[in-house]
Amino acid sequence: MISTGEGLKFSSLADLDNQQAVISDESQYGHYNLKGLKGEFMAMASRCEFLARPKQAASKAQGDKTQGDKVQGDKTGGERITQAFERAMAEVKRIEAKYNRFSENSVLTQINRSAGDWQAIDDETLGLLKFAEHCYRLSQGKFDITAEPVLALWPFGDGESATPPSDCQIETALECVGFERLIIEELRLFLPYGMGIDLGGIAKEYAADRAIEVLRRELPEYDLLVNLGGDMIASPCCECPWQIGIEDPHKLDTPARVVTLKSGALATSGHSRRYLLHQGKRYGHIIDPSTGYPIKGAPLSVSVFAPQCVVAGMLATLAMLQGEGAETFLVGQGTVHHIIRG
Amino acid sequence: MSDMKDRPTPNQLGTVESASLKSDSLESESVMASLLMASSLFLGVGAALSCGSALAGEQAAETRDNTAEQEEQASDPLAGATIDAALVYYQEQDRVTAAEGIVNYRQALNDANIIRGKIALDALTGASANGAVIQASPQSFTRPSGTGVYQARAGELPLDDTFKDTRLQLSANWQHLFSAKWQTSLGGYLSREYDYTSLGVNAGLEHSFNQSNTQVFAGAAYYFDIVNPVGGRPVGMSEMVFRKDFASEAEFRQAFDATRYYDTALKRTLDLNVGITQTLNRRWQAQLSYGLSAVNGYLNDAYKVVSRVDSRGQALGYHYEQRPDERLKHNLYLMTKGALDSGTLTFSYRYSNDDWSLQAHTLDARYRYNLSGAAYWQWQFRVYLQDAAEFYHLYLTEGEPLPEFASADHRLGKMQTYTIGVKYGQKLEQGMLASVRLAYYQQRPQNPGVELPGELASFDQFPRIDAIVLQFGMRF
Amino acid sequence: MRTDLKLLIILVALLSGCANLGVKPWERGQFAREDMQLDADEMDMAIEDHIYFSKEGSSGGRTLAGGGCGCN
Structure with a gap:
């Protein structure tokens, strides 16, 4: 196990002892005798990982005989991966720092502080806001990045028996x-x-899309996977599919189902621990910001495949916001998806 | 989750019902496609790179260069620029053909400054009416240069086929935002063609108030034009001379020169414009503006003539046209634009009047229908009605004194024109927008009420002009 | 001449009479749309204006833009 950079922890993909919950299981590729490297770090309040595994074609080109210990033996290869991982991590941390609502110095905090007046925004922020606007329209107001005041009223996560907000509180917050x-x-x-x-509903997926771009540019001859706390994206046309476990909200930390990811992104929406029990009633965990009340029949978790992580994430969120109509919505979109209900 | 049947409040009931209703509209179009399009706008190439790029070794070697390139792009001064390019093809039936290429460049330098530049190049060939009436016998006209003649067949509208011109137009504009409420703009203009040069400056000021619901603006432009027609400028109302009437070339040349000025003529234009844009409600906004344009100098068309006919309608001669050397124009423009769920609707009306007593009404309607976030159709319909200028004469009458001013240019006569257009726009990868537009333009000159003596009545002296406009556009 | 001045006065009066017209800042969503920008068809309009300028007896009105050209 190598440790370099700020908080980036490396391990060979052969080290299986670290693999937990939502990860790839390298034992699946044992017969290819290909090993790779994994980098782990914490960002956006999630466990994040980068995985790189040489493409078979590339390894063949360099000679079959030495491929057994490809990465660790090939010093330049290892260094390049390390460097690429560091750059990709820097990109994720840059986005985190820029759009962290809770950080004093983030661009987002400055924007929120300047409420009440015109302010200048950069291209990246504009792009994210435009995307959010698009999603707001598509969802007829149910996906709303300004919804925090009303979401905060619902004390999910404060234990399972808190009090739901009053109509009056919700009305005030909706203003x-x-x-x-x-x-x-x-x-x-x-x-x-x-x-x-x-921007919590977009930033992580956006960071994943950006990170995979960095990795792809630097490591074109590797199969790559970026996993930011369950929102993940693979480089296009991976030779060996990545095996992904989708966690079962009833048995946390135990993979419920293994799916394969050969290219594109998989994102999951759902906060499995979040619901509210009050006087025997169970309140759903997905709030419709246009009304301030939970959406009826929202699934516990929705996972969607799409070419890009922001798109997968948004489809999952939009499906969640459809409540009982989540399945119909995703089937209508022709997406590969997985919905878990309680 | 059966316990979800319990609804927390009556409010929730309404919510749930509306939620299930709304889900229908989400399904009706591909949300996936729409999101992909939206995300490609800010993710850039994203997944667009194909996996066919298998030259791993080569790519590895180039990795560092790519990184360097990437960093360059980040500080690329052209980032954030919008480029609009268009190719236009204009074709009149049996007459003028024009092709034009235009590039518009727009760049926000920072929060407060935007610059724009435009280059247009057009080429025009073909024949256009010289103003003479149609006759039962063939007609000949001395070319504007004095060398040679061009002819019109019996029963056909005389057309001057010497038209061939290339025009280059450059303009630049700087827009400065002092605040969210005040902005100014400053611009320059240059247009150059073989026989005509135009130089211009313009400035504008805009103020936004009433919570950005109202914008008032004022602007001024000044153009200085230099006219150098081929073969000099004809002396207004002088009669066209013909080589065949003279014994020698020298005698003809002397007579021809007597109908010409060979110095440079000038034309000056001052445009003033004031207006207001008002938000009416959540979906509609309207604009009203008034424009005053004062023009003086050489306002004739050097290539146009007026026939002089006798009581049988036979042309006895041709006189070069003469217009007043001043013109004061008023324009009133009213426009409203509204947002529909699936597109936009725009109506505009313009009323023009001037001291040549040329009055015109223009009505224009456009309907844009968005097929999705990525493609749209736009239909357009325009009607233009014009009354003749007071000195418009289809012909001059033999035996009557020559008027001070006369022009048979059908563009100063009574007419109706119609435009029907359709445009299709499609967004491409990386935020590019491609469009194609096809328009049909029909001009119907009309008799403003002049008598048609003798043989003039046997022909349609006000023939229609049909044209098509084909335009390809690309926005980067 | 007199009629158009009269018309102008009436229209200005109409607009200024409705000083309360308009929407709140948060109701401007529709106006942020790309297709709702008043210059959305700027290129088309400039091309059309140029054609009409050379084919018809009156011109201008919409904007100051344009400028001299020997085509009229």
Whole structure:
């Protein structure tokens, strides 16, 4: 096990002792006799990992006989992976630092502090806001990055028997919610006073998309996988599919189902531990920001495959927001997906 | 999750019902495709790279270069620029053909400054009406250069086929935003063609108030044009001379030169414009503007003539046209644009009037229908109605004194024109937008009420012009 | 001439009479749409204006843009 960089922990893909929950199981490829490298770190409050495994064609080109210990034996190869992982991690951490709502210095915090006036925004933020706007429209207001005030009223996670908010509280909170109140122009944003933006629903998936781009650029001859706390994306056309476990919300940390990922992204929406029991009633964990109340019949978890992680993540979120209609919605989209209900 | 049947509040009931209703509309289109399109806008190439790039060794060697390139791109001064390019093909039936290439460049330098540049190059060939009436016998006209003649067959509209021109137009504009409420713009303009040069400057100021619901703007432009027609400028109302009427070339040349000025003529234009844009409600906005345009200098068309006919309608001669050397124009423009769920609707009306008493009404309607986030159709319909200028004469009458001003240019006569257009736009990868537009333009000149003596009445002196416009556009 | 001035006065009066017209900042969502920008068809309009300028007796009105050209 090598340890370099800030918080980036490396291990050979042959080391299976670290593999938990949502990971790839290398034993599946034992017969290819190909090993790779895994980098782990913490970011965005999740366990994140990068996996790189040489493509067979590439290893063959370098000679079959030495391929047994390819990566560890090939010093330059190992160094290149290390470097690439570090760059990709830096990109993830950059996005985390920029869009962390809880950090004093983040760009997002500055934006939220400047509510009530016009402010300049950069291209990246504009892109994310435009995407959020698109999703807001698509979902008819159910996906809303300004919804935090109303979401915060529902004390999910504070134990299972807290009190639901009153209608009056919700009405008050709704006054500070509504993406359409934002004015987004090419160079600037008007965030009305009292409102705030939370990019938590997009930033992690966006970071995964960016990280895989960094890795692909630097390690074109490797099969690659980026996993940011369950939102993951593989490099296109991996020679050997990555095996992904989808966790069962009833038995946390135990893979419920193994699926394979050969290219593209898989993202999961669902907070399996979140529901609220009050006076015998169980309140759903997905709140519709346009009303302030839980959506009926939301699944526990929705996983969706799509070419890009932001797209997979958003489809999962939109499906979740469909409540009872989640399955119908995803079938209508023709996506490969997996829905877990209680 | 059977316990979910319990609803927390009556509010929840409404929510659930509306939620299930709304889900229908989500299913109706491909959300996946729409999201992919939206995400490609800010993720860039994303998954677009194919896996066919198997030259692993080579790629590894190039890795560092790519990284360097990537970093360069990040500081690329062209990032954030929008380029609009268009190719236009204009074809009139049996007459003028024009092709034009245009590139518009727009770049936001920072929060407060935007620059724009435009280059247009067009080439025009073909014949256009010279103003003379149609006759029962063939007609000849001395070419504007004085060398040679061009002819019109019996019963056909006389067309000057010497038209061939290339025009280059450059313009630049700088827009500065002092604040969210005040902005200014400053621009320059240059247009150059073989016989005509135009230089211009313009400036504008815009103020936004009433919670950005109202914008008022004012602008001014000044153009300085230099006119150098082929073969000099004809002396207004002078009669066209013919080589066949003279014994020698020298005598003809002397007579021809007497109908010409060979110096450079100027034309000056001052445009003033004030207007207001108002948000009406959540979906509609309207604009009203008034424009005043004062033009003076050489306003004739050097290549146009007026026939002089006798009581039988036979042409006895041709006089070069003469227009006043001043013109004061007023324009009133009213526009409204609305957002529909699936597109937009735009209507505009323009009323024009000037001291040549040329009045015109223009109505324009556009309907854009978005097929998805990525493609749209746009239909357009335009009607233009114009009354003749007071000095419009289809012909001059033999025996009557020559008027001070006269022009038979059908563009100053009474007419109706119609445009029907359709456009298709499609977004491509990396935020590019491709479009193709096809429009049909029909011009119907009309008799403003002049008598048609003798043989003039046997022909349609106001023939229609049909044209098509084909336009390809690309936005980067 | 007199009629168009009258028309202008009436229209200005109409607009200024409705000073309360408009929407709240958070109701401007529709106007943020790309296809709702007043210059969405700028290229088309410039091309059309140029054609009409050379084919018809009156021109302008929409904007100041344009400029001299020997085609009229």
